[in-house]
Amino acid sequence: MSGIYIHIPFCKRKCHYCNFHLSASMKYKDDVVAAILKEISLTPDFLKGKQLSTIYFGGGTPSILSSEDFALIFNQLEAHYSLDCLKEVTVECNPDDVTPDFIRGLEGTPVNRYSLGVQSFYDGDLRALNRTHTKKQVFQAIELIRHSNAKSWTLDLIYGLPEMTMERWMSNLQMTHAVDAPHISAYALTVEPRTALYHFIQKRQLRLPDDGQVTAHFDALMRWAGERGYEHYEISNYALRGHRAVHNSSYWEGQAYLGLGPGAHSFDGAFIRRWNVRNNPIYVRKIARGEVPYTSEMLTPDDLYNEYVMTRLRLSSGVSRMDLSGMGERYLHRFEEAISPHVESTLIQLSEGHWRLTDAGKHFADRIASDAFII
Amino acid sequence: MPAMNDMQYIRNFSVIAHIDHGKSTLSDRLLEFTGTVGQRELQAQTLDNMDLEREKGITIKSHAIQMYHQYKDKKTYTLNLIDTPGHVDFSYEVSRSIAACEGALLLVDATQGIQAQTISNLYLAIDNDLEIIPVINKIDMPSAMIEEVTEQIVDLIGCDPDEIVHASGKTGEGVENILNAIIERIPAPEGDPEAPLQALIFDSVFNPFRGVIAYFRVFNGTIRKKQPIRFHNTGKEYVAEEVGILQMDQVPKPALSAGNVGYVITGIKDTREIKVGDTITAVGDQEAQPIQGFEEVKPMVFAGIYPIDNDDFEDLRESLNKLQLNDASLVFEPESSVALGFGFRCGFLGMLHLEIIQERLSREFDMEVITTIPNVSYQATTKKGEFLIINTPNDLPDPTLLDFIEEPYIDAQIITKPEFIGSIMKLCMDKRGILMKQVYLTTTRVELTFHMPLAEIVFDFYDNLKSISRGYASFDYAPLDYRRSDLVKMDIKLNGENVDALSALVHRSKAESFGRQICKKLKELLPRQQFVIAIQAAIGAKIIARETISALRKDVTAKCYGGDISRKRKLLEKQKKGKKKMRQVGKIQVPQKAFLEVLKLNK
Ligand SMILES: Nc1nc2c(ncn2[C@@H]2O[C@H](COP(=O)(O)OP(=O)(O)OP(=O)(O)O)[C@@H](O)[C@H]2O)c(=O)[nH]1
Ligand code: SF4
Ligand SMILES: [Mg+2]
Numbered sequence: 005m006s007g008i009y010i011h012i013p014f015c016k017r018k019c020h021y022c023n024f025h026l027s028a029s030m031k032y033k034d035d036v037v038a039a040i041l042k043e044i045s046l047t048p049d050f051l052k053g054k055q056l057s058t059i060y061f062g063g064g065t066p067s068i069l070s071s072e073d074f075a076l077i078f079n080q081l082e083a084h085y086s087l088d089c090l091k092e093v094t095v096e097c098n099p100d101d102v103t104p105d106f107i108r109g110l111e112g113t114p115v116n117r118y119s120l121g122v123q124s125f126y127d128g129d130l131r132a133l134n135r136t137h138t139k140k141q142v143f144q145a146i147e148l149i150r151h152s153n154a155k156s157w158t159l160d161l162i163y164g165l166p167e168m169t170m171e172r173w174m175s176n177l178q179m180t181h182a183v184d185a186p187h188i189s190a191y192a193l194t195v196e197p198r199t200a201l202y203h204f205i206q207k208r209q210l211r212l213p214d215d216g217q218v219t220a221h222f223d224a225l226m227r228w229a230g231e232r233g234y235e236h237y238e239i240s241n242y243a244l245r246g247h248r249a250v251h252n253s254s255y256w257e258g259q260a261y262l263g264l265g266p267g268a269h270s271f272d273g274a275f276i277r278r279w280n281v282r283n284n285p286i287y288v289r290k291i292a293r294g295e296v297p298y299t300s301e302m303l304t305p306d307d308l309y310n311e312y313v314m315t316r317l318r319l320s321s322g323v324s325r326m327d328l329s330g331m332g333e334r335y336l337h338r339f340e341e342a343i344s345p346h347v348e349s350t351l352i353q354l355s356e357g358h359w360r361l362t363d364a365g366k367h368f369a370d371r372i373a374s375d376a377f378i379i
Numbered sequence: 380m381p382a383m384n385d386m387q388y389i390r391n392f393s394v395i396a397h398i399d400h401g402k403s404t405l406s407d408r409l410l411e412f413t414g415t416v417g418q419r420e421l422q423a424q425t426l427d428n429m430d431l432e433r434e435k436g437i438t439i440k441s442h443a444i445q446m447y448h449q450y451k452d453k454k455t456y457t458l459n460l461i462d463t464p465g466h467v468d469f470s471y472e473v474s475r476s477i478a479a480c481e482g483a484l485l486l487v488d489a490t491q492g493i494q495a496q497t498i499s500n501l502y503l504a505i506d507n508d509l510e511i512i513p514v515i516n517k518i519d520m521p522s523a524m525i526e527e528v529t530e531q532i533v534d535l536i537g538c539d540p541d542e543i544v545h546a547s548g549k550t551g552e553g554v555e556n557i558l559n560a561i562i563e564r565i566p567a568p569e570g571d572p573e574a575p576l577q578a579l580i581f582d583s584v585f586n587p588f589r590g591v592i593a594y595f596r597v598f599n600g601t602i603r604k605k606q607p608i609r610f611h612n613t614g615k616e617y618v619a620e621e622v623g624i625l626q627m628d629q630v631p632k633p634a635l636s637a638g639n640v641g642y643v644i645t646g647i648k649d650t651r652e653i654k655v656g657d658t659i660t661a662v663g664d665q666e667a668q669p670i671q672g673f674e675e676v677k678p679m680v681f682a683g684i685y686p687i688d689n690d691d692f693e694d695l696r697e698s699l700n701k702l703q704l705n706d707a708s709l710v711f712e713p714e715s716s717v718a719l720g721f722g723f724r725c726g727f728l729g730m731l732h733l734e735i736i737q738e739r740l741s742r743e744f745d746m747e748v749i750t751t752i753p754n755v756s757y758q759a760t761t762k763k764g765e766f767l768i769i770n771t772p773n774d775l776p777d778p779t780l781l782d783f784i785e786e787p788y789i790d791a792q793i794i795t796k797p798e799f800i801g802s803i804m805k806l807c808m809d810k811r812g813i814l815m816k817q818v819y820l821t822t823t824r825v826e827l828t829f830h831m832p833l834a835e836i837v838f839d840f841y842d843n844l845k846s847i848s849r850g851y852a853s854f855d856y857a858p859l860d861y862r863r864s865d866l867v868k869m870d871i872k873l874n875g876e877n878v879d880a881l882s883a884l885v886h887r888s889k890a891e892s893f894g895r896q897i898c899k900k901l902k903e904l905l906p907r908q909q910f911v912i913a914i915q916a917a918i919g920a921k922i923i924a925r926e927t928i929s930a931l932r933k934d935v936t937a938k939c940y941g942g943d944i945s946r947k948r949k950l951l952e953k954q955k956k957g958k959k960k961m962r963q964v965g966k967i968q969v970p971q972k973a974f975l976e977v978l979k980l981n982k
Contacts, residue, residue, distance in 0.1 A: 009941055062940075191937035191938060192933075193937075194936070194937050215931075215932035215933055216932055218932070218933065219932045219933050222933070239935060239939070240937055240938065240939075252940060255940055255941045255944065256939070261941055263941060263942070267942070268942070269944075269945065270941075271941070271944075277944070277945050279942065279945070301945065310948050310951070310952065311948050314939070314944070314947065315939060318939060349909070367932065367933040367934070367935055368909070368933065368934045368935060369934075369935040369936075370935050370936055370954075371935075373951055374951035374952070374955045374958070375955070375958070377951060377952055377955040379952050379955050379956055379959075
């Protein structure tokens with residue numbers, strides 16, 4: 005099993021909370037697409053011997069690509085990989101890009117899943133975040149997607165937004181239910197330094213709910229999702245049966261993936277991570293010279309253990325005792341010792357050979373992971 | 380060029396100045412001009428050979444080196460230079476260096492003028508009958524105020540303006556004039572090479588292979604290789620396994636006679652056996668006299684040092700022992716704390732010294748430690764008439780048993796511009812200072828003398844002084860006496876539990892505001908935990924201040940996808956490293972730095 009991630013580093017305009025390096029100008033779009041095509045031809049060995057199961061178009065905003073761009077990319081992929089066993093091919097979309105033409109343009113391609121950047125069903129929130137779409141466009145996009153031949157789809161939501169009340173959050177969840185979303189990614193708003201949002205908050209032009217309220221949003225979400233049959237299979241991801249994100253799961257389960265495009269990350273499934281240069285012009289120039297501009301890192305056994313703990317603690321499947329002892333008894337002991345206070349305070353529980361965070365523990369996933377780290 | 384053997388061709392001098400006035404940089408130029416150090420070996424502040432000195436850009440230890448210079452008379456003179464530190468904490472280094480010399484270069488930064496340590500070092504030199512060569516340094520700087528500084532120096536020393544040498548350690552200007560002045564003005568050493576041996580130890584260093592190396596100045600007689608020698612003060616006898624002179628490396632010599640500066644290796648492994656200030660004499664010489672009275676350096680500040688991990692106690696002891704080999708001014712003895720377990724109560728020359736020891740422990744021995752709130756040394760007298768030295772607040776007897784407590788006072792000099800007098804007076808009064816003298820050095824410079832409690836100045840005084848005077852105030856002090864004070868012990872409680880490592884002795888009039896500030900500062904310093912933390916300051920059973928840290932509600936990253944994993948792992952690793960530097964006090968994680976930072980109240 006392996007996956008390909010394709011990064012499209014362009015957005016029509018920058019959201020206030022976004023700290024991605026990306027270009028709001030489409031100036032380099034064609035160049036970047038051309039470079040990605042070339043990068044595909046330069047890197048087929050990375051996933052050698054592993055069946056390609058997933059493709060994911062992320063960003064930035066992949067939905068700004070034209071159907072011709074998609075066709076070019078799929079043709080190029082086809083030339084270097086077998087696309088016969090693809091299980092999931094996802095495109096992240098901004099609701100305002102999802103038009104009948106857009107959907108039609110992808111109809112003949114392997115795309116079978118849409119990830120819709122809804123964030124909120126309220127125009128006030130959307131404006132405050134400087135999103136390009138409106139509530140109305142969200143519903144139109146969902147209609148189109150539901151009637152497309154996609155096998156699944158998902159939407160993104162953000163809680164803990166400025167001025168967000170519990171009622172507002174719950175009504176966002178009710179809308180989500182109303183549109184029958186088979187999968188949800190819901191994130192607590194993170195205010196990154198050097199973003200417009202950070203600035204507004206510093207200047208007190210916007211007010212964030214306090215940690216207690218944000219925690220309550222998360223708790224309400226977990227309860228709501230459970231009642232409606234969603235599996236909370238990763239800290240920020242909820243799926244109805246059969247709708248888990250296959251590509252994203254491969255990140256968490258340590259599968260190999262190849263990242264294409266500026267800033268994209270790759271993992272060989274064993275112990276090498278690498279990431280392309282983020283800068284669009286440099287990326288384009290180097291690729292044109294036949295060179296993939298990346299930095300790589302070789303993970304030590306301790307690094308691998310740390311990553312394992314960090315990602316698995318976020319999953320409903322949890323940290324497996326067998327996996328740990330497979331890495332070496334030392335790791336198992338270390339883990340058991342480090343988390344024992346958290347077991348005591350019931351933030352984490354051991355059952356059937358797996359340690360899983362309790363709902364209370366999910367609020368502290370980072371802290372618990374870093375406690376168990378080896379450095 | 381072979382140096383002349385005769386004593387009349389030797390000059391011994393030290394370089395003294397206020398901190399940062401360019402002693403080490405000018406020394407570089409002297410070494411360079413005389414060809415003592417080749418271009419390749421020359422770095423900025425060559426003599427500052429400890430990593431920490433280079434990094435901090437300050438001299439911590441005195442450094443001695445020999446140079447040769449051919450004078451106009453075509454004779455080659457031997458010049459023994461001792462570069463000294465400028466920071467107050469290390470003023471004892473200056474005093475011992477001075478004792479080995481006949482002269483001193485008194486540097487004054489042309490952009491700064493006379494500062495507090497310029498004056499204190501000058502007096503030290505005058506007390507030791509040194510010939511002073513005043514040098515205005517850094518004349519290359521555009522902001523140099525040569526005329527004004529000349530006036531200041533003339534006023535201070537009473538010299539002629541043309542006795543002042545103008546120089547730049549940056550461009551090398553004036554270096555030859557300085558060398559000539561050294562030869563012309565500083566008297567050659569006196570002494571009888573045939574008389575009984577008398578050599579003054581002015582410094583010692585530890586070398587892991589060779590043991591302790593003592594630096595000395597021969598005042599009378601001759602010290603020879605393989606000669607049996609006796610240290611007058613300790614009464615111990617050794618064999619001078621090797622004697623020699625100090626160049627960039629040590630150069631062995633068969634003998635060194637009166638007037639010379641050099642080193643001796645005796646195989647001693649413990650620095651404490653060599654007391655700086657002691658006199659080396661010949662074994663069997665019953666009449667031998669010491670050169671000067673002998674004075675031990677007294678620590679000014681005490682603090683507990685504890686290993687982060689209790690298991691490292693023995694390693695810490697080992698590390699402190701090794702540090703002491705290099706730094707005889709460090710003293711320590713074991714103590715224990717309920718909050719922190721087993722550690723050591725250490726005595727330091729000042730806060731910079733404390734910081735340096737802490738940093739050296741971490742760098743040279745990989746020992747991460749917790750330093751408790753520092754305090755000065757108090758004297759307590761009980762109702763039964765017992766006299767106690769209190770180096771830690773926890774040694775203070777119950778108030779009901781106490782007759783009185785005394786605290787150390789200092790004599791402090793502050794030099795500043797007249798416009799800052801008002802705010803500096805206010806600061807010093809706030810610190811319980813008593814103004815003793817106010818002297819105008821020139822119309823634009825005034826010297827204020829205060830008597831004040833040492834406890835009030837060791838912590839944040841200097842930073843406060845700098846900020847209220849916008850950098851235009853320099854400060855120097857010397858211990859004065861002990862005075863009775865109304866001191867109380869203030870305890871800090873975390874969730875009701877006393878943290879003995881945070882206890883402090885404070886003046887009653889200040890206890891409440893101090894307690895409030897400490898609680899507030901701790902609130903900033905303690906990371907939030909998954910439960911509420913109550914911070915309280917108490918005197919006896921009475922709570923005088925309180926703060927609360929609310930519980931941490933969440934610690935979880937929203938997104939963890941392919942591109943996030945590597946960065947996030949590194950972030951959590953960093954957090955883990957931070958946690959490793961924390962100490963568990965009860966259920967509460969206290970960062971290593973909190974114990975020291977807590978005192979930086981005004982930042
Ligand atoms: N422009 C200029 N800068 C100088 C001169 N002499 C020293 N400096 C600078 O002044 C700073 C202090 O110089 P040092 O030689 O370390 O001063 P110091 O007196 O040895 O300092 P301490 O040993 O810490 O008391 C350094 O940044 C030097 O580069 C000079 O003649 N001209
Ligand atoms: S759409 Fe996503 S990548 Fe683009 S600006 Fe908004 S948050 Fe950033
Ligand atoms: Mg120096």
